[in-house]
Amino acid sequence: xxxxxxxxxxxxxxxxxxxxxxxxxxxxxxxxxxxxxxxxxxxxxxxxxxxxxxxxxxxxxxxxxxxxxxxxxxxxxxxxxxxxxxxxxxxxxxxxxxxxxxxxxxxxxxxxxxxxxxxxxxxxxxxxxxxxxxxxxxxxxxxxxxxxxxxxxxxxxxxxxxxxxxxxxxxxxxxxxxxxxxxxxxxxxxxxxxxxxxxxxxxxxxxxxxxxxxxxxxxxxxxxxxxxxxxxxxxxxxxxxxxxxxxxxxxxxxxxxxxxxxxxxxxxxxxxxxxxxxxxxxxxxxxxxxxxxxxxxxxxxxxxxxxxxxxxxxxxxxxxxxxxxxxx
Amino acid sequence: xxxxxxxxxxxxxxxxxxxxxxxxxxxxxxxxxxxxxxxxxxxxxxxxxxxxxxxxxxxxxxxxxxxxxxxxxxxxxxxxxxxxxxxxxxxxxxxxxxxxxxxxxxxxxxxxxxxxxxxxxxxxxxxxxxxxxxxxxxxxxxxxxxxxxxxxxxxxxxxxxxxxxxxxxxxxxxxxxxxxxxxxxxxxxxxxxxxxxxxxxxxxxxxxxxxxxxxxxxxxxxxxxxxxxxxxxxxxxxxxxxxxxxxxxxxxxxxxxxxxxxxxxxxxxxxx
Numbered sequence: 001x002x003x004x005x006x007x008x009x010x011x012x013x014x015x016x017x018x019x020x021x022x023x024x025x026x027x028x029x030x031x032x033x034x035x036x037x038x039x040x041x042x043x044x045x046x047x048x049x050x051x052x053x054x055x056x057x058x059x060x061x062x063x064x065x066x067x068x069x070x071x072x073x074x075x076x077x078x079x080x081x082x083x084x085x086x087x088x089x090x091x092x093x094x095x096x097x098x099x100x101x102x103x104x105x106x107x108x109x110x111x112x113x114x115x116x117x118x119x120x121x122x123x124x125x126x127x128x129x130x131x132x133x134x135x136x137x138x139x140x141x142x143x144x145x146x147x148x149x150x151x152x153x154x155x156x157x158x159x160x161x162x163x164x165x166x167x168x169x170x171x172x173x174x175x176x177x178x179x180x181x182x183x184x185x186x187x188x189x190x191x192x193x194x195x196x197x198x199x200x201x202x203x204x205x206x207x208x209x210x211x212x213x214x215x216x217x218x219x220x221x222x223x224x225x226x227x228x229x230x231x232x233x234x235x236x237x238x239x240x241x242x243x244x245x246x247x248x249x250x251x252x253x254x255x256x257x258x259x260x261x262x263x264x265x266x267x268x269x270x271x272x273x274x275x276x277x278x279x280x281x282x283x284x285x286x287x288x289x290x291x292x293x294x295x296x297x298x299x300x301x302x303x304x305x306x307x308x309x310x311x312x313x314x315x316x317x318x319x320x321x322x323x324x325x326x327x328x
Numbered sequence: 329x330x331x332x333x334x335x336x337x338x339x340x341x342x343x344x345x346x347x348x349x350x351x352x353x354x355x356x357x358x359x360x361x362x363x364x365x366x367x368x369x370x371x372x373x374x375x376x377x378x379x380x381x382x383x384x385x386x387x388x389x390x391x392x393x394x395x396x397x398x399x400x401x402x403x404x405x406x407x408x409x410x411x412x413x414x415x416x417x418x419x420x421x422x423x424x425x426x427x428x429x430x431x432x433x434x435x436x437x438x439x440x441x442x443x444x445x446x447x448x449x450x451x452x453x454x455x456x457x458x459x460x461x462x463x464x465x466x467x468x469x470x471x472x473x474x475x476x477x478x479x480x481x482x483x484x485x486x487x488x489x490x491x492x493x494x495x496x497x498x499x500x501x502x503x504x505x506x507x508x509x510x511x512x513x514x515x516x517x518x519x520x521x522x523x524x525x526x527x528x529x530x531x532x533x534x535x536x537x538x539x540x541x542x543x544x545x546x547x548x549x550x551x552x553x554x555x556x557x558x559x560x561x562x563x564x565x566x567x568x569x570x571x572x573x574x575x576x577x578x579x580x581x582x583x584x585x586x587x588x589x590x591x592x593x594x595x596x597x598x599x600x
Binding site (some may be wrong): 037111176179180186189190193194237241242243245 | 425449
């Protein structure tokens with residue numbers, strides 16, 4: 001029943017690592033999108049970078065990370081400018097402007113992919129949506145003992161290394177600028193009067209989201225990126241009223257979703273006797289959705305059941321007169 | 329390292345306020361426009377040192393915009409603003425700000441103490457954590473507005489008046505010389521109104537200057553020493569006894585009916 005150790009280390013471990021790192025990084029930066037009420041921005045960025053990724057690929061002709069990353073960053077910057085232009089010139093609210101820009105840019109990316117694959121180049125639209133978690137392989141380890149060899153770790157797949165670097169960058173930036181991120185998110189006007197550049201932090205958050213989305217995109221696909229930017233922070237918000245706790249909790253929930261989702265996708269069907277496995281990125285997104293649903297139901301203060309209990313306590317308190325009883 | 333944004337050269341210590349020095353706030357020829365429509369037109373104003381000043385005018389007169397333009401939060405078309413004789417970017421540590429309560433998201437996952445501690449960030453600077461001394465200063469500011477018992481409470485669990493007092497405590501924690509407050513009395517309960525008024529009087533007694541957007545004409549004369557009547561342009565400015573006249577008010581409010589003189593002050597006499 002259980003897959004052997006070598007198979008696990010070569011196939012499941014790198015995919016799991018990539019999924020865990022992608023989810024943790026997305027959840028971490030997603031907190032600031034959710035708190036700034038800019039959840040839509042994650043959606044917009046992760047779609048709008050597609051033409052940049054395809055462009056970088058076509059120009060460089062390889063699947064190296066750097067040209068795709070540069071292309072995607074250029075596309076993210078272009079998207080930012082276009083959203084602002086549409087908002088100002090079209091006098092639209094920013095959600096509408098984002099909706100127009102990111103769908104158009106995503107469509108342009110899909111057209112570019114179709115044209116490119118007609119020319120015999122290996123890129124397809126499916127991997128953009130679902131990622132390629134299953135194709136991330138780590139051929140170096142042969143068993144548990146081989147993990148002691150540094151050369152084995154040096155041979156970690158490129159996707160995993162990129163994600164690890166981006167996650168480390170997110171942790172470092174959020175750690176260094178925690179105080180400033182907190183005040184520019186809560187009260188940008190006060191921050192400005194104190195000399196903290198609130199506008200710069202706004203663009204910094206968007207850029208960090210873009211960088212995270214780009215790194216995660218290739219491995220886990222755009223659906224998972226969007227889910228992971230929003231669902232773990234939103235669930236964590238329902239479980240605590242403290243910002244630091246929310247951030248730590250959101251990363252933990254992101255990791256949990258990755259483990260549960262990947263486990264369910266890789267081993268679930270096998271346990272049920274089926275021979276195929278499910279799409280891992282899809283299952284991780286489902287797991288994060290389930291975690292959010294549980295938080296909505298059972299959150300201590302903000303959850304539906306918690307609120308009901310609070311009302312129940314209030315009704316049981318001495319001196320309480322039900323509103324319906326007050327009517328003449 | 330202090331927050332020095334756009335002014336990397338200004339490492340000299342800010343000047344202390346002195347009675348014979350430059351005025352706390354001096355505005356010259358300030359014009360602000362939204363979509364080419366002027367909101368403030370050629371505003372000149374010099375605030376007297378150490379006073380409570382009300383900015384009074386009808387809706388859309390540019391009262392909040394005046395404060396925001398002074399703080400550099402909205403761009404001005406022309407004109408200059410100086411705080412104690414120097415541009416505002418060099419005097420940030422001398423300025424305290426109480427925005428309108430509706431300007432922030434009160435669902436934000438922070439406690440009252442966290443919000444008040446934000447008033448200390450200008451003194452803390454980049455890359456440094458909020459130390460115990462700063463937390464104690466924040467707690468002391470909460471005590472001054474009667475909110476010490478709510479320090480650990482998430483801000484969304486506070487009443488509107490309590491939230492207003494948290495904002496006021498945050499400004500106190502800034503330990504500024506010149507305060508800008510945008511409608512601190514708007515929609516608050518009686519206890520908060522008393523607390524805000526007490527804080528204003530303490531600041532006044534300590535020689536600070538407070539510039540308040542104020543909407544309640546009936547309390548202006550009781551709460552404030554000076555008034556600035558504003559309707560896009562400055563209509564009048566000076567001690568309340570001289571400018572809070574039916575004639576000047578009627579010019580400020582564009583000839584709309586004014587409260588009868590008897591009503592002026594009756595409400596405030598009760599509150600003070």
